[in-house]
Amino acid sequence: MGDLPLVIEGEGRQRILAAAEKLFSDKAFDAVSMNAIALQAGISKANIYHYFPNKDALYLAVLRAASQSLRTLLNDAVDAHGVVVDVLRHFARCHLQALLDRPEWVRLVWREILEKGASRAQEFAEQGFADVFSALVAVLEAGQSRGELRVDFDPALVATLLLGANVFFFQSRDILRHYPHVTFADDPAGYDAGIVEILLRGLIPVSSVDTTSTR
Amino acid sequence: MGDLPLVIEGEGRQRILAAAEKLFSDKAFDAVSMNAIALQAGISKANIYHYFPNKDALYLAVLRAASQSLRTLLNDAVDAHGVVVDVLRHFARCHLQALLDRPEWVRLVWREILEKGASRAQEFAEQGFADVFSALVAVLEAGQSRGELRVDFDPALVATLLLGANVFFFQSRDILRHYPHVTFADDPAGYDAGIVEILLRGLIPVSSVDTTSTR
């Protein structure tokens, strides 16, 4: 009697989560009906209520899964080796790639931040980005203590600048594409390479840098 | 017969728009009821339908007004004088201040971009940010042709980096506040000053810059 496959553990639950993730990443909470989720998952609406007590619980489950998946994806960008400049290049590239690889997750998380504002901010700060942000700060601090980077800048500020550049690129691609000046909208790798290069060397020609002001 | 004041041109319409703007910036489209808008505006629900044919038309009117207001607000950041580095500092500061001064407008426009994706992207690209973006690119190009900035970087890329840093700061303030490393979450002016400083001078110490690779 035991040979029956028992199929996949929680197969129905997974189908529902996948369908809900897709729909919630496209539309806002209220714009996604339980009916639409059931349709997308290929099951009946009432069946969803067998697995989840209500719509809110389903949404939270989707959000939790997305947030966790994003984190594991980004963790690959953390452990890199070599000199600081190479680590930064690698980090930026992996981070942007992670965002572009799973746009649904990013949009889902970002929508939640926009919607709920400060109320859920702490939760996301701990769950979602904490380790990525801290890892980047650590990389920068290491570069400073090794003398590979200047010591008169705030590592957290540079980390924000770099992560923000990637997130903004992800968010604004469709808009940037319409500007004639922009040539990098479809070249994320080139974008990141350019960003890191500018961060490292600055915009001012070396010859005209006032070295006395750095003391 | 003409002395009657005619009161304010479209006063009722303005009240409705203001109320709708406030509510739509806090919640998503479906989460805002016409009843709530009427309550906020201090009029009856049916009266809204006297000025606007349906909920969708009202939302579009709000969006159009917000987008236009944002543009005029940001235009103040464009006209600055002096050497390029000072213009950049001024520009960054004004831009971020404009975002922080009218968070409802920014959130409204950004929510629309998130929701509709590429479909409305072109419209916003032209209406909302085109002139600000172009102005910043022009400033950078001027700096390059005057020899005040390096010539081996893409002005559009730097413009994206700078605008993105400000937008990301605006969007993520509540999250950044929870990180122990971050000291600038409540100091936008200091944030921008630091950003521009890094952009101009780079992260690498001047002494260790390989001047041969710049040719």
Added chain:
DNA sequence: GTCTATATTGCGATAGAC
């Protein structure tokens, strides 16, 4: 122009058969 009252639709959630 502004209101009250109402028509109508679509939602989340439940009941109960299989």
Added chain:
DNA sequence: GTCTATCGCAATATAGAC
């Protein structure tokens, strides 16, 4: 576990008095 059928309710939108 999965389904069909339905309840209760809140929402958009309309009708018509004043």
